[in-house]
Amino acid sequence: MEISERLIDLLRNKAKTAVLTGAGISAESGVPTFRGNDGLWNKFNPMELASIDAFMENPKLVWEWYLFRRDVINKVKPNRGHEILVEMEKYLPEFTLITQNVDNLHREAGSENVIELHGNIKRNKCLNCGAPMDDMDIDPENVPTCDCGGQIRPDVVWFGEMLPEGAIETSQQKTVESDLFFSIGTSAEVYPAAQLPVIAQRSGAYLVEINLTPTPLTQLADEAFSGKSGEILPMIWQAVLEREND
């Protein structure tokens, strides 16, 4: 695998960097992705499980789905891809990590500043007033309620919902300011996240993609790596560190 001098230089010179991750970065940890042959949305209908209408109609089914996914996520650990992004955050003074993942694995790996565009599956909130409701046992047969009377729901973004306040605005700002932008393990199909790599490149950033399969970004990217993020990120990082020692 060839890594361009340009990319190594940008990292060595501590370019302002922003990173967008998607389900692919957690695939090597054992978290299923959404699209593709083995993707969750290939087997399940998102509108029946991940929408406000679905929850209003059948909170038990929706909660069972999220408790099942929580259970999967509770059993997995961050992988080398997550770990390299922790290294990058320590090395680069201006570094922004934006994720579409709800699995909390970036934080578990040790990333400190993470913009979670689609929320976090480990947290709960009130459907009505939005108050955070953590550390609560959920019985899907009897969904608990907040003091205000609203039902408790997972703190994730469902189809048709707004992103968490400020999350996309901050992401866009950091994207525009970046000189280097990585799109990692995302199919780049879900907006507004999918806009970010395009905005980055239009604003002058060097756009790098890491993905197992081609996406709408692959042709556009200044540099596209085809393979697993848990293997490619360590290779890029090793090349940067080797140059440090030159």
Ligand code: OAD
């Ligand atoms: P997708 O499932 O759409 O895409 C995952 C991407 O990761 C695909 O392009 C795969 O080729 C790639 N991939 C798989 N394994 C990989 C690996 N080891 N290394 C690198 N790439 C790999 O997931 P997202 O793009 O994250 O939203 O999906 C975006 C949103 O759609 C999700 O946040 C979720 C979903 O509906 C909500 O729930 C709101």
